[in-house]
Amino acid sequence: MRTTVAIIGAGPAGLFLSHLLHLHGVDSVVLERRDRDYCERRQRAGVVEHGVAEALRESGLGRRMDREGFRHDGIELRFDGRGHRIDFPDLTGRHVMIWAQTEIVKDLIARRLADGGQILFEAEATAVEGVESERPRVRFASPEGDEDVLECDYVVACDGFHGIGRTSLPEEVVSTYDKVYPFAWLGILADVPPSCDELIYARHERGFALHSMRSETVSRLYLQVPAETDTAAWSDDRIWSELAARFELADGAWKLGTGPITDKSITPMRSFVTEPMRHGRLFLAGDAAHIVPPTGAKGLNLAMRDVMLLAEGLRRRYAEGDTAGLDAYSDTALRRVWRAEHFSYWMTSLMHTDPAATPFDNRMQRSYLEHIAACRPAAAQLAENYTGLPEV
Ligand SMILES: Cc1cc2nc3c(=O)[nH]c(=O)nc-3n(C[C@H](O)[C@H](O)[C@H](O)COP(=O)(O)OP(=O)(O)OC[C@H]3O[C@@H](n4cnc5c(N)ncnc54)[C@H](O)[C@@H]3O)c2cc1C
Structure with missing residues (x-):
């Protein structure tokens, strides 16, 4: 098999990347080790940042979120038996959407399939090879249990914290913070x-x-x-x-x-960061590269932001022959990642009782x-x- 961008993982990061690439006319294949039902039911995040909600709308995925989700203009901090409201529009001019990750994933899968996209469910990536060459490959076990190979120009590992993407980076180029x-x-x-x-x-x-x-x-x-x-x-x-x-x-x-x-x-x-988020033609995005404790509601949002950046870099690469966006990806993404890491750590330390x-x-x-x-x-x-x- 051959495609332009091989994406490992059909979580929100992998699916949104595949959708954005399709809108930019760039071909991709998504490999996912679980079945569709499992991906659509996995209970996780529920808070969508203002800018990520906008990006969903702009890419044609906002209708159900705006109809069935909730716009929230604040949160309450409760301590010592009292409540204090933080008013988002008053303080920032922004708001958040309460819209479950399961619903985002359902909409993305339905949309990719309706657009003729290729998501191979029950196809587990087993190795990423040749990322320093111009012809990287992803080996995967097909749903029938046979070994198959997906050749591509770029590999994007959106395969979460336990995936193979991060471990495919050579040890000597990687630093991790935990x-x-x-x-x-x-x-x-x-x-x-x-x-x-x-x-x-x-x-x-x-x-x-x-x-x-x-x-x-x-x-x-x-x-x-x-x-x-x-x-x-x-x-x-x-x-x-x-x-x-x-x-x-x-x-x-x-x-x-x-x-x-x-x-x-x-x-x-846990808090966890991998640096860099790129090696050769392999990119990491979402939980594959970083984890935050959920207190700040940042994990899903960081994953979506990573692939928005990457999709724009890949668009420039194919539309204009310019790799500047791809070359800057890791440094640019890591600036947001570290800000979100600090905020999530801070919210966690502020609200929890440490034994x-x-x-x-x-x-x-x-x-x-x-x-x-x-x-x-x-x-x-x-x-x-x-x-x-x-x-x-
Ligand atoms: C209880 C909970 C609450 C949370 N609340 C929030 C919140 O309110 N707001 C927020 O922003 N974030 C929240 N998060 C975090 C958020 O859910 C994650 O950050 C988000 O799922 C990351 O998306 P992803 O696509 O990077 O990874 P994932 O969603 O983990 O997707 C990775 C995909 O890759 C697949 N995969 C793995 N290995 C392979 C392989 N070898 N081959 C093929 N496929 C593979 C997996 O099956 C999976 O489908 C929460 C998380 C939890 C657990």
Whole structure:
């Protein structure tokens, strides 16, 4: 098989890249080791930055998001039994969309197939070869179990944190930066209308909690739990009473609605960056190159931003014969990546209770939260980063 751009992974990064390349007249094939149903059901992100939502609209993928998703103009920070709203349009002129990653993936797959795009499901990439030559190749196991080869001009690894893309870069050219947090998120999906109009980020002595939503009838909630937690240790009743305790307001004016829990999962928390994000004709994008703890809602957005940059670089390469965009890709993408890494680390450190924290550390956290609640520039800094910095 031969194509112009071989894309490994049909997550949001790989699918959006394939879609954008198609709009630019550049041919691609996507290899995905899972089946279509699995890709469309994997529960993950739900917050889409202002600029990424715009990019979805501009590329013809905004209609369902605008009809069925929610525009959110703020979030609530809840601590010491009080709530403080961060008003995005007032502070930044921007907003975010609440639109599940599963829905973005569904729309992208449907659109690629309708446009005649090639997504090979149950086709696992096993090796990337010849990336320093002009004819790189990706070996993959076909759905029938045979070994096949995809030849191309460029390989883009959008194969997530556990893929083969990153490990195909020679060790001597790669630096990695890593931080593992001593806690995880227990996430639930519940058939109950959200108890709030906007996301609530709660800091409590018992640990962090987040109230999010998927639709008018489905809520998504998270609890900070120790790393290595098993979901079996958390009965539905225990989850609801812990959530109620962490979200409680001092005046008792707010009540958490409960309902049947349809999904429980554990998300480990880590920060991770690979540098550079390119070697020869192999590019890394999305979680293949970097991971953030989900507190800042940046993972999906970074993945989409990477491939927007890459799609423009590839367009210039084929439309104008100019490789400047591709040559600058790694440095340009890494500037945004490191900003998002810092913001995600900062939000995580601000909102979670670290088991090793001293009483002094806890006072520092509360003091900063009070500063955000009282001081407009401090709130604006949070809002700027959360809604997505256009200039980085
Ligand atoms: C619980 C949770 C909540 C989150 N919340 C948010 C949020 O609110 N906002 C936000 O921005 N981000 C959030 N994130 C992060 C976000 O989901 C990820 O950053 C995003 O999925 C990255 O997309 P990707 O396309 O780079 O990688 P992935 O979505 O991981 O896709 C990689 C794809 O590659 C495939 N693959 C892997 N290896 C191979 C191979 N060898 N051959 C072929 N295919 C392969 C995989 O099967 C997968 O389909 C959250 C994550 C989690 C877990």
